[in-house]
Amino acid sequence: MILIVLCSIVVLAICIERIYTLNPKKIAPPHLLATVWKQLKRGELDAPRLRTLRDSSPLGRILSAGLSNAYHGRDVMKESIQEAAAHVVHELERYLNTLGTIAAVAPLLGLLGTVLGMIKVFAEIMAQGTGNASALAGGISEALITTAAGLTVAIPALVMHRYFTGRIDAIVVELEQETIKLVDALHSEENVESGS
Secondary structure (H helix, E strand, O other), X not given: OHHHHHHHHHHHHHHHHHHHHOOHHHHOOOOHHHHHHHHHHHXXXXXXXXXXXXXXXXXXXXHHHHHHOHHHOHHHHHHHHHHHHHHHHHHHOOOHHHHXXXXXXXXXXXXXXXXXXXXXXXXXXXXXXXXOHHHHHHHHHHHHHHHHHHHHHHHHHHHHHHHHHHHHHHHHHHHHHHHHHXXXXXXXXXXXXXXX
C-alpha cells in the first residue's frame, strides 16, 4: 500500500505539472509568427531580438533556430528547425514515460498486495483452522483493498497519459504548421526577389 500511495502522489504531481506546462498559448503564442514576420520585414530582427525570441517560448526557440540559418538555404533552415523541434518535443514529453510506467505497475502492485494478503489468510487457516470466519473475511477484504487501490491509481494515470499524449500531438502539429509558414514565406520571397 505504501508504494501505491507513493505512486498516487507522483501521478498527481506529474498531472499538475503537465497541465501547467502543456498550455498551448504558452508553447505557441497566437501572434508570435506575425510579430516575427513584421520585425523581419522591417529589418529589426537582430541578434538580441533573436535571443529574446528564443527565450520567449518553445515556438520562439524553433523559429529562432530557423531564422539563425535562414540565409544558408531552405534545406539548412529546415534541418535546424527540425533539430530545435526535436528538443522541444522531448521537453513536452517529459514525465510521460513515468506516468505510463505507473499506469502499468500500479495494478501489479495491487495484485502483489492481494497475493501477499491471501498468503497470510491461508497461513492463518493452517494455524487456526477455518473456525474463525470473521478473521478470514477481514483478511481477505484487507488483501483485496490493495488491488482496488492499485486500480484506483492506474486508471487515472492511464487516462492522463493518453490525454497528455494527444495534447502533445496537437501542439506538435501546430508548431509544424507555424514553422512551415515561416520557411515558405521566407523562401518564396527569396525566389521572387531572385526571379526579378
